[in-house]
Amino acid sequence: MNRIVIQNGRIIDPASKTDQLGNIYIADGKIVSYGQSRDDFTADKSIDAAGQIVCPGFIDLSVRLREPGQTRKGNICSETRAAAAAGITTLCLPPDTHPVIDSPAVIEFIKDKAEQAQYPDILPIAALTQRLAGTELSNMYALKQAGCIAVSNAQNPVENLQTLRRAMEYAASHQLLLMYRAKEKNLAQGGCLHEGPVASQYGIPGIPSQAESIAVSQCLELAELTGCRIHFSQISCRASVDKINQAKRQGLDISADVAIHQLHLTEQDLIPFDSHYHVDPPFRSLSDKTALQQALREGTLSAVTSDHQPHDLDAKLGALPETEAGIAALETLLPLLLQLVRQNSLTLTDAIAAVTTGPAQILSLNKGQLKAGMDADICIFDPEAIWTVAKNNWYSRGQNTPYWGQSLTGRVTLTLQSGKIIHSLNQ
Amino acid sequence: MTQQLQLNSKGKLKHFLSIEGLSQNLLTEILNTAESFAGTTGQPVKKVPLLRGKTIVNLFFENSTRTRTTFELAATRLSADVLNINIATSATSKGESLLDTIRNLEAMHVDMFVVRHSLSGAAHFIAQQTAPHISVINAGDGQHAHPTQAMLDMFTIRQHKKDFTHLKVAIIGDILHSRVARSQIQALNTLGAAEVRVIAPKTLLPVAVESLGVTAFHSMEEGLHDIDVIIMLRLQKERMNSALLPSESEFFKCFGLTPGKLKLAKPDAIVMHPGPINRGVEIDSSVADGPQSVILQQVSNGIAIRMAIMSMAMQQTGSPA
Numbered sequence: 001m002n003r004i005v006i007q008n009g010r011i012i013d014p015a016s017k018t019d020q021l022g023n024i025y026i027a028d029g030k031i032v033s034y035g036q037s038r039d040d041f042t043a044d045k046s047i048d049a050a051g052q053i054v055c056p057g058f059i060d061l062s063v064r065l066r067e068p069g070q071t072r073k074g075n076i077c078s079e080t081r082a083a084a085a086a087g088i089t090t091l092c093l094p095p096d097t098h099p100v101i102d103s104p105a106v107i108e109f110i111k112d113k114a115e116q117a118q119y120p121d122i123l124p125i126a127a128l129t130q131r132l133a134g135t136e137l138s139n140m141y142a143l144k145q146a147g148c149i150a151v152s153n154a155q156n157p158v159e160n161l162q163t164l165r166r167a168m169e170y171a172a173s174h175q176l177l178l179m180y181r182a183k184e185k186n187l188a189q190g191g192c193l194h195e196g197p198v199a200s201q202y203g204i205p206g207i208p209s210q211a212e213s214i215a216v217s218q219c220l221e222l223a224e225l226t227g228c229r230i231h232f233s234q235i236s237c238r239a240s241v242d243k244i245n246q247a248k249r250q251g252l253d254i255s256a257d258v259a260i261h262q263l264h265l266t267e268q269d270l271i272p273f274d275s276h277y278h279v280d281p282p283f284r285s286l287s288d289k290t291a292l293q294q295a296l297r298e299g300t301l302s303a304v305t306s307d308h309q310p311h312d313l314d315a316k317l318g319a320l321p322e323t324e325a326g327i328a329a330l331e332t333l334l335p336l337l338l339q340l341v342r343q344n345s346l347t348l349t350d351a352i353a354a355v356t357t358g359p360a361q362i363l364s365l366n367k368g369q370l371k372a373g374m375d376a377d378i379c380i381f382d383p384e385a386i387w388t389v390a391k392n393n394w395y396s397r398g399q400n401t402p403y404w405g406q407s408l409t410g411r412v413t414l415t416l417q418s419g420k421i422i423h424s425l426n427q
Numbered sequence: 428m429t430q431q432l433q434l435n436s437k438g439k440l441k442h443f444l445s446i447e448g449l450s451q452n453l454l455t456e457i458l459n460t461a462e463s464f465a466g467t468t469g470q471p472v473k474k475v476p477l478l479r480g481k482t483i484v485n486l487f488f489e490n491s492t493r494t495r496t497t498f499e500l501a502a503t504r505l506s507a508d509v510l511n512i513n514i515a516t517s518a519t520s521k522g523e524s525l526l527d528t529i530r531n532l533e534a535m536h537v538d539m540f541v542v543r544h545s546l547s548g549a550a551h552f553i554a555q556q557t558a559p560h561i562s563v564i565n566a567g568d569g570q571h572a573h574p575t576q577a578m579l580d581m582f583t584i585r586q587h588k589k590d591f592t593h594l595k596v597a598i599i600g601d602i603l604h605s606r607v608a609r610s611q612i613q614a615l616n617t618l619g620a621a622e623v624r625v626i627a628p629k630t631l632l633p634v635a636v637e638s639l640g641v642t643a644f645h646s647m648e649e650g651l652h653d654i655d656v657i658i659m660l661r662l663q664k665e666r667m668n669s670a671l672l673p674s675e676s677e678f679f680k681c682f683g684l685t686p687g688k689l690k691l692a693k694p695d696a697i698v699m700h701p702g703p704i705n706r707g708v709e710i711d712s713s714v715a716d717g718p719q720s721v722i723l724q725q726v727s728n729g730i731a732i733r734m735a736i737m738s739m740a741m742q743q744t745g746s747p748a
Contacts, residue, residue, distance in 0.1 A: 203568075
């Protein structure tokens with residue numbers, strides 16, 4: 001089964017601005033050509049993609065697999081399987097596993113497990129500081145040698161700006177990208193909803209937008225000082241977008257992404273005390289959501305991530321402030337992207353770019369496009385398929401999503417990684 | 428959602444978690460029912476047999492004297508059996524989860540939980556998780572709601588002022604952390620009060636406080652003008668440690684209710700406080716004990732209001748499965 005042809009699909013490849021009906025030819029895990037049908041290609045397998053969209057496999061910048069350390073919430077096998085079902089062929093794993101990804105041994109462990117699972121490529125993000133404690137630098141060179149794609153301090157802000165500065169200088173010395181979750185710890189302390197009218201009404205401690213935008217400002221200043229390449233993860237508010245936009249115009253080498261649910265939900269949408277809406281950063285105001293959508297159209301935000309955080313049932317059972325934040329979001333990524341297209345917020349090509357060429361550029365990966373000679377990482381989806389978010393349609397171990405029970409439109413039918421089928425809806 | 432959870436299919440009270448979403452008619456029904464009980468609480472034989480054979484559990488995850496005692500008295504006067512469980516020193520300190528505690532008590536065939544908890548949303552969570560025949564009354568959750576306190580305050584206001592529609596009410600002090608204030612504001616607005624004001628420094632007001640349906644003031648001189656009802660809130664000592672206020676004495680100077688500041692309000696204004704009061708911090712003793720103070724009437728009214736709410740909620744629940 002080395003030679004595959006995907007026939008009669010609508011091929012969309014943002015990198016080459018392709019949007020046409022045609023075939024894709026794959027041999028030995030690589031793309032041979034696409035577009036025109038060829039008579040000289042004998043296929044072992046042909047896949048009918050009529051009525052469907054064929055595009056590069058998705059790249060997700062932030063997926064918690066919960067292994068090692070929290071396998072009651074999910075594991076490498078279960079969550080990469082869910083990622084495959086979401087059309088994802090490459091994913092980045094943040095370093096807040098247990099133990100933290102701050103040693104080559106942990107990276108080795110993850111790679112071994114990933115090989116057994118044989119689902120999407122896992123790109124580990126190493127810890128910026130040891131144990132993510134924000135005090136001592138991690139062994140970034142050794143971690144890079146072991147195969148980390150970038151460094152990050154995950155959800156833990158580095159409070160001491162001198163430490164952050166040194167960490168950025170050191171990361172820059174090894175040409176490592178810093179993926180930074182901007183959060184000023186004291187302003188965010190104890191909060192679990194956006195600080196606004198809804199949090200005030202329900203007496204829930206709030207997290208002001210400034211907890212993020214102030215940290216963005218600090219990090220931008222330090223990026224200028226240190227020359228470290230910064231990627232801001234999961235931006236949630238207008239003020240941050242404005243600051244990033246301004247810095248980009250001044251020529252700073254930075255990028256930013258947004259979690260898919262932030263493009264859809266605001267504080268006004270949440271059901272009071274429903275822990276499935278408890279996310280970090282929190283759902284903010286309508287004005288923030290509008291700014292995020294616009295920033296995605298204009299390129300200030302160049303990638304959309306699922307920010308997948310599967311949880312066990314207990315993590316979400318309790319009074320809201322004591323529940324854990326996060327949404328199991330892999331499998332709703334595509335339908336929610338397509339919803340933005342139907343709302344005319346984004347073109348279909350731009351929506352696909354946000355999960356293919358966008359993240360590939362951020363990570364400097366030779367992926368995310370359909371090009372002869374490249375790995376045949378391909379996602380085929382039916383943009384009109386309606387399905388219900390329910391147990392029989394769900395692969396992730398985490399069922400913590402505000403979309404549970406809802407009908408969504410758009411579904412991945414087939415995912416190929418290096419020419420190998422890692423997900424087929426009909427099987 | 429709160430409304431759906433609190434009312435049964437016939438629109439009658441099932442749980443009492445928050446004032447939010449309850450109609451003016453329902454609040455008035457609670458006040459009227461409480462009035463019928465207020466008579467009985469002064470009689471030599473104080474008991475009525477409405478809840479005979481029912482078991483009510485006072486589930487207090489947070490310490491309380493006044494609220495727990497008045498709930499217990501109210502339940503006893505309705506002839507229910509009452510179980511007081513002080514969880515602050517019990518199961519959860521041994522690591523049992525909130526849900527396990529609830530499941531265990533359910534297994535003992537109780538009919539009602541009266542819940543106090545330090546986290547906002549705890550009563551909602553219990554109401555969602557508990558067996559269908561059990562009613563849940565919120566006796567204060569985090570900074571969210573304390574609806575029975577708000578209703579006894581409305582009852583007290585109605586005793587003195589009859590009609591809500593012309594009333595101007597000022598709530599003074601730590602609004603930010605106050606579940607009592609949030610419930611009072613909702614109740615006053617639902618009952619049609621002419622104006623609800625809050626008076627506090629910005630550090631003790633939630634953001635977008637106007638969205639709660641109030642006008643905000645930062646000085647007593649401006650805020651107390653033309654006011655019919657003054658509600659003082661308790662100032663927790665720990666607020667001084669988190670850079671919210673410089674000192675108790677400075678707070679008292681700005682926002683403490685003294686005889687001089689009381690004169691800024693209408694001459695017949697009443698002074699209320701949910702207790703426990705900090706004399707010399709938020710209120711001067713001569714005002715707390717003075718002729719305009721109705722603070723102790725609030726406490727007495729707490730029994731009638733809780734009798735009303737417990738009996739109304741219990742009428743809507745079936746017999747235990």
